[in-house]
Amino acid sequence: MGERVPHRARSAMFAPLDQTGRVEAVTRRLVDAITLGLLADEEQLPSEAELAGQLGVSTVTIREALMALRQQGLVETRRGRSGGSFVRAPRDHGGEFWRERLREVSLGELRDLGDHYAAIAGAAARLAAERSSPEDLERLEQAADDVRGTSGNGTARAERQFHLEVAAAAQSSRLTQQEVQLQGELGAVLWLSAGCGGGADRSHSEHRAIAEAIARADGPLARTLTEKHILAAVDRAAEVHLELTRQ
Template identity: 50%
Template sequence: MLVNKLSGGALHAVFAPVGNLARVDAVVRRLADAIDLGLLADGEQLPGESELSARLGVSTVTLREALMALRQQGLVTTRRGRGGGSFVTVPDQPPAARLGHRLADWSTEELRDLGDHWAAISGTAARLAAERTEPGDLAALLRSLDEFEAAEDLAARGRIYGRFHVELAAAAQSARLTKEEIRIQAEIGALICLALGEDDGLASVARLQRALIRAVRDGDAEQAGSLAERRVRDAMARLIELRLADSGQGLSGPDPPGRP
């Protein structure tokens, strides 16, 4: 099939410029998350080095360092010669374990700051959506809520959770907020699946989303805004707790300094 998984709509975000993070880390995170989320499939060829570095907005040198790190993590294989290039390798490890590894790349301060930014975007989007919404706008959100509850695996649930945020921003009638929501999701990526947790956590996330849709429907901007902010804060708080539990719980990460 001719479908190119590397372009179009929300997926532009995978290869959009990585911004002002430490660049090598940012490229590694972006691509590793895309692999964990299934945006890049096993065996898929990445664009050539010059194209990829141009699209990500990093130098070729930075890209090479990032590809080297990805090779060390076993997420990318590079073949030389004719028909060569860099190819995605999806490891056999279960997604949760790989995500735990990914979480170790973030400091708690970075997670807290990302949460602040995300809450600002989501909260504003929800307030505006409550002011600007009409019944037709709610159909997409209600469908996403149903699919979220019915999702069979972590990755699917994370994708639909992300789509709910994007749909909410679109209901605000703001292309900028929508793009920003997509960008933030590309940055946090597959980690959000960890934040959603299991059973109890899921039920409370779904309850919150339902209440949020009601507030938007009723045009209650303040309620919608604070629910949307709470939703983001809850998710980020879970991530930060997981990150702090990291060394004790055996989520694999870099060894702390001074440990043999």
């Protein structure tokens, strides 16, 4: 399955930062965009001057952020006429890596992040029902179906992609940025159990229901379904966390 990148989500990643001059904020924004696939492997980033203009920061800030990304192995700089800064997508971690991450997260932190994410994703679904274009609805329908037949990390990727599409359809840069940031924090941890024991079928059914509510412009229902979907995933992640901590 070739992943489609929501164009509005990409645009939101290059919207001006509220915290100007913050190297950490620029680095976090670009790390999230790369790890979630909004910036593709081998893709050339805009020049330092262009990035500075788009994000509303100084070129020195961009230079330091790119240095941090190079140290993390997420960007490489090439010299010459066709040179510049190019994305190096991280390898896809296996389930054991994410189980260890889940073991390290406290139940309180997991539920706190889950509550925050449910609020953001729910608001995005409500706005998507009010604002989505026919193109948005088509992409949502496809993203809802993409989870079928997946397992493991593939299901987790399809989950993240669907919710990025919903956020993009909401046509709110701030909500999209929050969606990306929270997905970066939760990563595949939230969807760790999604690809097991019929999880892909469950995700497909829930995604279809959310997409249909958005298509019918039923914002309250879209929000309710999305919040239930997220909070149920948090409950399942909490169960896995407890199992891991008993081992």
